[in-house]
Amino acid sequence: MKQDIDAVALASRLIQYDTVNPPGNELACARYLADILQQAGFDVRLVPLGKERASLVATKGRAGPRGPLVFTGHIDVVPLGAQAWTHAPFAGEVVQGRLYGRGASDMKGGVAAMVAAAVAQADSLGEGKQLTLLITAAEETGCQGAEAIIAAGMQGTAGALIVGEPTANVPYLGHKGALWLRGTARGVTAHGSMPQKGDNAVYKAARATTRLSCFCFHAPAHPELGSPTLNVGTFHGGLNINSVPDRAIIEIDVRTVPGMDHAQVRQQIADHMQEQMELETTIDLPSVWTSPQSPWVQRAAAIASRITGEAFAVRTASYFSDAALLAGALGGAPTLILGPGEPSQAHQTDEWCAVDKIEQCAAIYQALIADWETVQA
Ligand SMILES: [Zn+2]
Numbered sequence: 001m002k003q004d005i006d007a008v009a010l011a012s013r014l015i016q017y018d019t020v021n022p023p024g025n026e027l028a029c030a031r032y033l034a035d036i037l038q039q040a041g042f043d044v045r046l047v048p049l050g051k052e053r054a055s056l057v058a059t060k061g062r063a064g065p066r067g068p069l070v071f072t073g074h075i076d077v078v079p080l081g082a083q084a085w086t087h088a089p090f091a092g093e094v095v096q097g098r099l100y101g102r103g104a105s106d107m108k109g110g111v112a113a114m115v116a117a118a119v120a121q122a123d124s125l126g127e128g129k130q131l132t133l134l135i136t137a138a139e140e141t142g143c144q145g146a147e148a149i150i151a152a153g154m155q156g157t158a159g160a161l162i163v164g165e166p167t168a169n170v171p172y173l174g175h176k177g178a179l180w181l182r183g184t185a186r187g188v189t190a191h192g193s194m195p196q197k198g199d200n201a202v203y204k205a206a207r208a209t210t211r212l213s214c215f216c217f218h219a220p221a222h223p224e225l226g227s228p229t230l231n232v233g234t235f236h237g238g239l240n241i242n243s244v245p246d247r248a249i250i251e252i253d254v255r256t257v258p259g260m261d262h263a264q265v266r267q268q269i270a271d272h273m274q275e276q277m278e279l280e281t282t283i284d285l286p287s288v289w290t291s292p293q294s295p296w297v298q299r300a301a302a303i304a305s306r307i308t309g310e311a312f313a314v315r316t317a318s319y320f321s322d323a324a325l326l327a328g329a330l331g332g333a334p335t336l337i338l339g340p341g342e343p344s345q346a347h348q349t350d351e352w353c354a355v356d357k358i359e360q361c362a363a364i365y366q367a368l369i370a371d372w373e374t375v376q377a
Helices: 007-015 027-039 103-122 144-151 201-212 263-271 295-308 323-329 355-376
Strands: 043-047 054-060 069-072 097-098 131-135 159-164 178-188 229-237 249-256 277-285 335-337 352-354
Touching: 007 027, 007 097, 007 355, 027 054, 027 103, 027 131, 027 352, 043 144, 054 144, 069 103, 069 263, 069 323, 069 355, 097 103, 103 131, 103 352, 103 355, 131 144, 131 355, 159 263, 159 295, 159 323, 159 355, 178 201, 178 263, 178 295, 178 323, 201 249, 201 263, 201 277, 249 263, 263 277, 295 335, 323 352, 352 355
Parallel strands: 069 131, 069 159, 159 335
Antiparallel strands: 043 054, 054 131, 097 352, 178 249, 178 277, 229 249
16 A cells, blocks of 8 residues: 655654664665555665665666656765764754754755655556666765666666755756775885885875876866866875885875766876876766756756746756766766755754755655656657
8 A cells, every 4th residue: 555655754764774884784774765665566676785785776667768767866874073963863853944864965855755756656657657766875985886786787777867966956967077096105114214225105105196286187177067176185104203104095086077088087197196106996986967958857947946936057066976877877868966955964063954845855856757757758
């Protein structure tokens, strides 16, 4: 028996699962959502990701020629940070119209809205109209949950993709890609009083870092996403003051725009450092971009505008999302990022999401699902 779901109550319930990543422990939360979706007639499969971790693929109906409508959201959250919280981070309490808790905005509010909308529209799904939910673990550490879904070949296809990351219910058209590199310089250790007998790895890493401070991308800026960027985020070297360090490690955060080839960028960076550095790619996520001219984007943006009262404008996200991997794996389907969370609340102490935004988002998602049959026609 299908039972309608209150999106805010569901978001609050999801916050009560501690899915701080690492370690994640998303399995219990994924199972809870699997039950709800199964009861609404969805075919649900868990995609395991190590101990107590899983993503979820839920689908109902049989797609027409345009393919299924796909929603995605992640259920892992970032750590609480060093600062004390005023609101209990895993209580999911509502105070003065705000739902508080880790993940309220990023993005259990969004996941709750999509599950509530999917359940509410479940009866409309069938021959010629398919809805898929890809609810992932391990997004915050670099989309490993989405990667596992794709590795298992379980993502299926898509006519369009909606990512419920925090946008305050305003459609975003994409985000930069992320290429994270770890560079290791090696040397020879010696007593600190006899540096001439060693080979100092910190000096090598320092020279490489200084050169990277004036690295220039050859790629032109994207008209909406802007220019690619590079930042050396960490520098670690040496164990004790009176030894010559034989190892130093830097971590490089590169943000790319459409049209850039990550393998080429990596090679340019390696050449530019002019040092013997072992380079390892730790995260490799392409950029996401859908033209505002895409017919479905225009339709979806009009639906969102009708419900929020806000005129559509071209906007992009500063964060990356699972769409980096999913959009390509789903055949380059037009992609919108649209969710109830406040972008400024992501990863904050006392994170909150406005209750009326969650309700409004569930209404937008429902309208997008309802519209999908018209798109098919
Ligand atoms: Zn997120």
